[in-house]
Amino acid sequence: MPLGDGRLSHDLDPSDRSPQDACGVFGVWVPPSEASRAEVSKLTYYGLYALQHRGQESAGIAVSDGSRIVVFKDMGLVAQVFDESVLNTLRGHLAVGHCRYSTTGSPTWENAQPTFRSTDAGGLALTHNGNLINTPELAARLDPGVLTATSDTEVLAALLATHGGGPMEAAREILPATRGAYSLVFMDEGTLYAARDPEGIRPLVLGSFEDVGWVVASETAALDIVGARFVREIEPGELIAIDADGVRSERFAEPRPKGCLFEYVYLARPDTTIAGRSVQATRVEVGRRLAREHPVEADLVIPTPESGTPAAIGYAEASGIPYGQGLVKNSYVGRTFIQPSQTIRQLGIRLKLNPLREAIEGRRLIVVDDSIVRGNTQRAIVRMLRDAGAAEVHVRISSPPVKWPCFYGIDFATRAELIAGNLSVEEIRDSLGADSLGYISLDELIAASQIPKDRLCRACFDGVYPIPVDEDSRGKHLLEPSTT
Numbered sequence: 395m396p397l398g399d400g401r402l403s404h405d406l407d408p409s410d411r412s413p414q415d416a417c418g419v420f421g422v423w424v425p426p427s428e429a430s431r432a433e434v435s436k437l438t439y440y441g442l443y444a445l446q447h448r449g450q451e452s453a454g455i456a457v458s459d460g461s462r463i464v465v466f467k468d469m470g471l472v473a474q475v476f477d478e479s480v481l482n483t484l485r486g487h488l489a490v491g492h493c494r495y496s497t498t499g500s501p502t503w504e505n506a507q508p509t510f511r512s513t514d515a516g517g518l519a520l521t522h523n524g525n526l527i528n529t530p531e532l533a534a535r536l537d538p539g540v541l542t543a544t545s546d547t548e549v550l551a552a553l554l555a556t557h558g559g560g561p562m563e564a565a566r567e568i569l570p571a572t573r574g575a576y577s578l579v580f581m582d583e584g585t586l587y588a589a590r591d592p593e594g595i596r597p598l599v600l601g602s603f604e605d606v607g608w609v610v611a612s613e614t615a616a617l618d619i620v621g622a623r624f625v626r627e628i629e630p631g632e633l634i635a636i637d638a639d640g641v642r643s644e645r646f647a648e649p650r651p652k653g654c655l656f657e658y659v660y661l662a663r664p665d666t667t668i669a670g671r672s673v674q675a676t677r678v679e680v681g682r683r684l685a686r687e688h689p690v691e692a693d694l695v696i697p698t699p700e701s702g703t704p705a706a707i708g709y710a711e712a713s714g715i716p717y718g719q720g721l722v723k724n725s726y727v728g729r730t731f732i733q734p735s736q737t738i739r740q741l742g743i744r745l746k747l748n749p750l751r752e753a754i755e756g757r758r759l760i761v762v763d764d765s766i767v768r769g770n771t772q773r774a775i776v777r778m779l780r781d782a783g784a785a786e787v788h789v790r791i792s793s794p795p796v797k798w799p800c801f802y803g804i805d806f807a808t809r810a811e812l813i814a815g816n817l818s819v820e821e822i823r824d825s826l827g828a829d830s831l832g833y834i835s836l837d838e839l840i841a842a843s844q845i846p847k848d849r850l851c852r853a854c855f856d857g858v859y860p861i862p863v864d865e866d867s868r869g870k871h872l873l874e875p876s877t878t
């Protein structure tokens with residue numbers, strides 16, 4: 395078992411996990427002459443650090459010096475897996491990195507990425523953000539015994555590595571047959587590659603270092619952290635290669651853009667830009683629209699930190715009700731592998747959030763959060779605020795009700811576990827113990843994103859899946875033996 399970091403669970407309530415994204419991917423290429431100065435392993439470390447919110451189960455980096463690829467990966471957060479001594483052993487001029495949250499395959503070392511495969515010409519290291527929905531079909535194309543892990547990424551890496559041609563030629567043939575969400579960053583000994591599925595469900599961007607090097611990352615915030623300049627988004631259906639000849643690009647499929655709307659709600663960092671739109675600006679605008687859709691007389695608008703903060707700011711602006719801090723979050727919330735006893739679990743959320751009694755006692759509160767999954771967290775917050783003396787508690791949510799599971803890279807609960815999949819808004823309000831409950835409408839959320847509705851995936855809100863998913867291709871443990 396991996397060691398814990400002695401910090402609190404990442405989630406406010408372990409039984410009510412926030413939506414988890416598949417992972418973050420990062421890649422960097424510099425000329426071999428710049429390798430010693432650029433320290434690509436450390437650039438990749440900082441890039442992954444910036445993307446830690448996208449996956450906290452495992453982390454890994456692969457580096458090439460032009461003749462061989464070295465991979466280091468382990469379970470845990472980026473700062474747990476890597477230290478100065480490890481990074482100093484990872485020398486080269488190109489690297490790929492990954493921080494993982496599992497959506498296909500269990501959270502094990504074997505499933506940690508980058509996934510490495512030997513090829514006829516050398517090696518291949520691949521990282522993946524998203525989730526494939528025809529994994530069994532793809533796995534059937536491989537010889538028995540080829541797979542050494544149980545993730546969809548392992549299947550894709552094995553197909554690319556056993557193709558017989560180079561990575562670019564292999565990708566041209568295999569990617570058109572691959573369905574689902576995939577933002578890929580991969581490498582051989584001398585070239586950095588990136589590809590994005592035809593729907594472009596997960597984000598992927600290209601950046602540069604003063605024209606002497608290139609970076610590919612899940613979010614623009616990671617470019618900022620390593621000092622790279624944003625160049626453009628990798629387009630849906632695009633495959634690129636980066637080496638001494640520069641950036642080469644080609645299409646392996648016609649684009650059918652369906653960017654994930656939930657990236658704007660919760661997944662992406664607020665300092666990221668997606669499709670030319672600031673995530674922070676979108677979330678604040680969502681809050682303004684939420685105030686107009688669901689007004690209520692109150693004394694104070696407070697967020698559930700930190701995910702509810704931008705929308706709470708927008709709600710306060712539009713409503714004219716003062717914005718304030720009513721809940722204090724422990725700054726050292728991280729991961730732990732220590733399971734709390736039932737007695738400790740009942741303390742639960744108070745370990746991570748504590749009310750400011752003097753700010754809320756006797757006042758009518760509007761509490762803004764980004765989403766409700768199972769409802770346990772919001773239920774505990776409402777109870778806590780009432781115990782601290784709040785006169786009224788009105789809950790406002792900056793996304794529509796999450797009614798449907800995601801098969802494209804967010805590990806949402808099954809429909810049976812989603813509170814909005816089973817209860818009406820009024821029944822949810824009653825379950826939370828709130829005085830009122832209001833969700834922003836889907837149309838208003840889409841308007842705030844400034845992206846046309848037909849270019850967005852809204853499946854978790856409306857059940858309209860842009861890529862049909864067969865029943866046999868659903869589930870996290872598709873490639874693992876049954877325990878029943």
